[in-house]
Amino acid sequence: MRRLGICPNAYYNYRKHRKADYYAQKAVVQEQIRSIYHSHHGVDGYRSMTVYLERRGYRYSRTTVHKYMNRELGLHSIVRPKKPGAKPGKPHKIFENKLKQDFTAKEINKKWCTDFTYLFLKNGDVRYNCTIIDLHDRSVMASITDRRITSDLAVRTLRKALDSQPGPKEGLILHSDQGSQYTSKAFVEFCESSGVTQSMSKAGYPYDNAPMERYFNTLKNECTNLYEFRTEEELYQTVEEFAYVTYNHTRLNN
Numbered sequence: 001m002r003r004l005g006i007c008p009n010a011y012y013n014y015r016k017h018r019k020a021d022y023y024a025q026k027a028v029v030q031e032q033i034r035s036i037y038h039s040h041h042g043v044d045g046y047r048s049m050t051v052y053l054e055r056r057g058y059r060y061s062r063t064t065v066h067k068y069m070n071r072e073l074g075l076h077s078i079v080r081p082k083k084p085g086a087k088p089g090k091p092h093k094i095f096e097n098k099l100k101q102d103f104t105a106k107e108i109n110k111k112w113c114t115d116f117t118y119l120f121l122k123n124g125d126v127r128y129n130c131t132i133i134d135l136h137d138r139s140v141m142a143s144i145t146d147r148r149i150t151s152d153l154a155v156r157t158l159r160k161a162l163d164s165q166p167g168p169k170e171g172l173i174l175h176s177d178q179g180s181q182y183t184s185k186a187f188v189e190f191c192e193s194s195g196v197t198q199s200m201s202k203a204g205y206p207y208d209n210a211p212m213e214r215y216f217n218t219l220k221n222e223c224t225n226l227y228e229f230r231t232e233e234e235l236y237q238t239v240e241e242f243a244y245v246t247y248n249h250t251r252l253n254n
Helices: 008-039 046-055 062-072 151-163 185-194 206-222 232-250
Strands: 111-120 126-134 139-146 173-176 197-200
Touching (some): 008 046, 008 062, 046 062, 126 206, 139 151, 185 197
Parallel strands (some): 173 197
Antiparallel strands (some): 111 126, 126 139
């Protein structure tokens, strides 16, 4: 080093301070990771964590975030249970599948998907949620939870979605499964009177309505499965807050 005109003490002091800066910055980033992880109830993996860090001004590769988060902090995304396989449904009145697994939409209010799912209270009672999402940006247009899974619940959810979108909705397609709620006289007539064209999945093919499957998996794994609901009011409020606030405006749902 002396031959290069470098003082050894200066060189080692430089390396010492550089190392100290590295560990100080690393501690800051790991604290950010802890904050994001716990505020999101432990559902984020290192890939989504990388994006959330970037939103806060910390640009790191996925490899580095994986190292900091998984290997050093021991923080891992909550393991999600596998969903039971879907059983083929019994056909009732069948509408043509107009989406054919094309889940893209260049404009809003052109392609909507809808479905039902079941949710539980602490005492084991079941409640049913009906949700509609827009395939343009996967945002939730309407979400209603009730005690019974009926065609009236399907109608009320669609009416809520339509009322939330002022202006004409020409050419709107609503895709669902072949459940009796969606093939009922009341629901079919409401769609016709509202100018909504129905589209349906093939019986026993949940992948024909994959965006709804994904949304409900997210709702349960990142929200309802994390809590115990003593009252239906608690459940209803939590589901609505997740749909309209967390999912539509906070969470990465690309």
